[in-house]
Amino acid sequence: MKKKYLNEAFLLLMAVPILLWSLLPIYHIFLFSISSKDSAFSGALWPKEPTLRNFGHIAKQEHFYLYHFWVQIWNSLWIAVAVGALTLAVASCAAFAISRLKVRGGRTVMNLALFTYFIPAAFLAIPMYKAMGNYGLLNNRWSLVLAMVTLAAPYAIWVLKQASDKLPWELDEAARIDGATPLQLFRLVYLPLMTPSMVAIGTYALLLAWNEYLYGYLLLSHERTITLAVALGHFIAADDSPWELLMATGLVYALPPAAIYYAFRRYMVSGLTSGAVKA
Amino acid sequence: MASVSFSQVKKAFGATPVLHGISLDISDGEFMVLVGPSGCGKSTLLRMLAGLEDITAGSISIDARVVNDLDSKDRDIAMVFQSYALYPHMTVGENMGFSLKLRKDRKDIIEKRVAQAAKILNLDPYLHRYPRELSGGQRQRVAMGRAIVRDPKVFLFDEPLSNLDAKLRVAMRAEIKALHQRLKTTTVYVTHDQVEAMTMADRIAVMNDGRIEQLGEPLELYDRPANLFVAQFIGSPAMNVIDGVLRKSSSCVEALGHRWPIGALQRGSEGQAVRYGVRPEHIAIGGQGAVTAEVVVVEPMGAETELVVKVGDVTLVVTTHGRSDAKPGEAIALAPDAASVHLFDAASGQRL
Numbered sequence: 001m002k003k004k005y006l007n008e009a010f011l012l013l014m015a016v017p018i019l020l021w022s023l024l025p026i027y028h029i030f031l032f033s034i035s036s037k038d039s040a041f042s043g044a045l046w047p048k049e050p051t052l053r054n055f056g057h058i059a060k061q062e063h064f065y066l067y068h069f070w071v072q073i074w075n076s077l078w079i080a081v082a083v084g085a086l087t088l089a090v091a092s093c094a095a096f097a098i099s100r101l102k103v104r105g106g107r108t109v110m111n112l113a114l115f116t117y118f119i120p121a122a123f124l125a126i127p128m129y130k131a132m133g134n135y136g137l138l139n140n141r142w143s144l145v146l147a148m149v150t151l152a153a154p155y156a157i158w159v160l161k162q163a164s165d166k167l168p169w170e171l172d173e174a175a176r177i178d179g180a181t182p183l184q185l186f187r188l189v190y191l192p193l194m195t196p197s198m199v200a201i202g203t204y205a206l207l208l209a210w211n212e213y214l215y216g217y218l219l220l221s222h223e224r225t226i227t228l229a230v231a232l233g234h235f236i237a238a239d240d241s242p243w244e245l246l247m248a249t250g251l252v253y254a255l256p257p258a259a260i261y262y263a264f265r266r267y268m269v270s271g272l273t274s275g276a277v278k279a
Numbered sequence: 280m281a282s283v284s285f286s287q288v289k290k291a292f293g294a295t296p297v298l299h300g301i302s303l304d305i306s307d308g309e310f311m312v313l314v315g316p317s318g319c320g321k322s323t324l325l326r327m328l329a330g331l332e333d334i335t336a337g338s339i340s341i342d343a344r345v346v347n348d349l350d351s352k353d354r355d356i357a358m359v360f361q362s363y364a365l366y367p368h369m370t371v372g373e374n375m376g377f378s379l380k381l382r383k384d385r386k387d388i389i390e391k392r393v394a395q396a397a398k399i400l401n402l403d404p405y406l407h408r409y410p411r412e413l414s415g416g417q418r419q420r421v422a423m424g425r426a427i428v429r430d431p432k433v434f435l436f437d438e439p440l441s442n443l444d445a446k447l448r449v450a451m452r453a454e455i456k457a458l459h460q461r462l463k464t465t466t467v468y469v470t471h472d473q474v475e476a477m478t479m480a481d482r483i484a485v486m487n488d489g490r491i492e493q494l495g496e497p498l499e500l501y502d503r504p505a506n507l508f509v510a511q512f513i514g515s516p517a518m519n520v521i522d523g524v525l526r527k528s529s530s531c532v533e534a535l536g537h538r539w540p541i542g543a544l545q546r547g548s549e550g551q552a553v554r555y556g557v558r559p560e561h562i563a564i565g566g567q568g569a570v571t572a573e574v575v576v577v578e579p580m581g582a583e584t585e586l587v588v589k590v591g592d593v594t595l596v597v598t599t600h601g602r603s604d605a606k607p608g609e610a611i612a613l614a615p616d617a618a619s620v621h622l623f624d625a626a627s628g629q630r631l
Contacts, residue, residue, distance in 0.1 A: 174360060174364040175366075180381055
């Protein structure tokens with residue numbers, strides 16, 4: 001009994017500093033976002049006159065850097081959802097083919113795909129830029145979608161493959177005897193059983209695209225095509241950056257991922273770890 | 280309903296042969312049990328019939344139509360798996376109706392047939408439950424329900440009772456048997472449990488090492504096992520087997536310093552090395568016992584008593600009806616029933 005309490009006390013002692021350490025920057029952002037321009041750098045732990053005016057500026061697009069705020073956040077959202085959906089489509093088909101249909105060479109394809117992770121994404125940025133240019137996709141939302149799907153797919157395939165390896169074989173055999181074609185097997189048996197892992201992987205790809213900066217910066221350049229992440233980067237281009245607006249926008253930008261994560265947290269934990277160990 | 284025929288069926292996984300030319304004819308409506316130790320190829324044979332494994336050589340036909348290259352779904356068979364293989368995301372009713380749905384049957388027909396099957400199997404109250412909400416026995420019945428709604432030509436069972444506890448297994452055994460008597464669908468049933476085989480089968484194929492050792496009705500296998508393997512596989516407790524020398528002139532086998540009586544025998548030659556087989560229930564105790572033995576363990580079961588005894592270094596099992604006064608350490612006389620003794624050639628293991 002006593003030992004248990006000591007253990008928990010120790011864990012708490014570890015957890016509190018870590019929690020404070022990770023929450024501090026967020027608090028800082030929050031502090032900036034509710035301060036007026038003058039008091040933003042005052043160094044106080046709480047502004048004298050907290051205000052929500054910054055958020056009003058954002059909503060009404062009342063600053064040079066915010067003129068296209070709604071278009072940009074829509075771009076972010078559109079691209080993130082597209083990446084999530086497309087990654088899921090690609091990865092679930094691939095995982096099904098490799099794990100359930102045992103397509104010859106499937107494992108090799110997956111390992112080759114995983115091998116691409118040995119090359120840092122930053123190195124791939126230039127070839128990717130060139131490729132998108134060749135296809136005439138620069139400055140088009142699809143260029144970022146395709147690039148992000150390329151980056152997210154290998155991991156997604158791997159996780160989904162590991163998860164599908166755990167589905168009992170007899171289910172496929174029973175379905176085959178029941179008269180299912182491979183497509184029916186995929187649609188009526190495989191996909192429903194894979195839902196938890198699919199939610200986790202879809203969320204992973206969606207957040208990956210939502211948070212992406214480098215590729216967005218390279219592939220999209222027009223003010224009305226860039227994502228909000230890239231637009232946020234533009235804030236610091238000026239000598240006299242509107243920090244309070246930058247932080248307020250950043251806070252708004254962080255809300256959707258937080259909400260998604262909160263909604264799907266049950267799947268995230270089980271889904272991402274379910275493929276981690278070979279059972 | 281249909282007949283099933285295996286003709287010189289062979290199977291190899293890579294370079295490893297697992298079935299060495301199986302020929303077997305199953306007639307319309309028959310309940311055929313394939314029984315054997317694990318690794319004997321019985322499940323592989325069943326899976327080949329189901330279309331889940333390729334056929335390396337030979338042919339399999341259902342109703343005189345060769346199905347070697349036919350997809351599982353076109354063979355008109357239904358299979359019950361050891362693990363039940365129920366679709367976890369579908370209710371009992373959806374599980375049972377799945378094959379009909381794939382066949383694009385009308386919804387009211389599906390409902391009607393699922394309801395009929397559910398009634399036969401006493402599953403009506405559970406149609407809207409999910410498999411995880413059912414007990415092992417109920418899941419087993421759903422798996423059978425999924426098979427019967429289709430009204431297939433052949434039922435295949437792959438060790439369907441192995442995951443159930445002993446009591447439920449006995450109950451389900453009777454249920455499957457009753458179901459077969461009611462539906463009269465040709466059935467191929469794989470098990471490693473010889474009791475299941477004996478109690479359920481019309482005919483049994485005893486398999487070992489990729490071959491059929493003997494094919495016959497249950498009591499035929501029990502009364503006249505063709506070889507040592509079948510003799511020791513069928514029957515519980517297993518048959519006692521003793522190495523000895525045949526003395527035809529004095530109608531006995533000499534073994535362990537005793538004379539073991541045998542019945543009339545046409546084959547075998549004087550002085551031949553043989554293996555003397557006698558079932559535990561065919562050894563009487565006391566009287567003019569030809570053999571003396573020492574009691575090692577007494578296992579009272581109520582209706583009968585099993586005695587583990589020793590003759591020389593060899594341990595034998597003797598079953599007596601009713602109770603026994605024997606105590607460990609005591610010497611008793613054994614009298615094998617000469618008419619029920621089995622003799623096998625020591626070298627080949629074949630029946631004499």
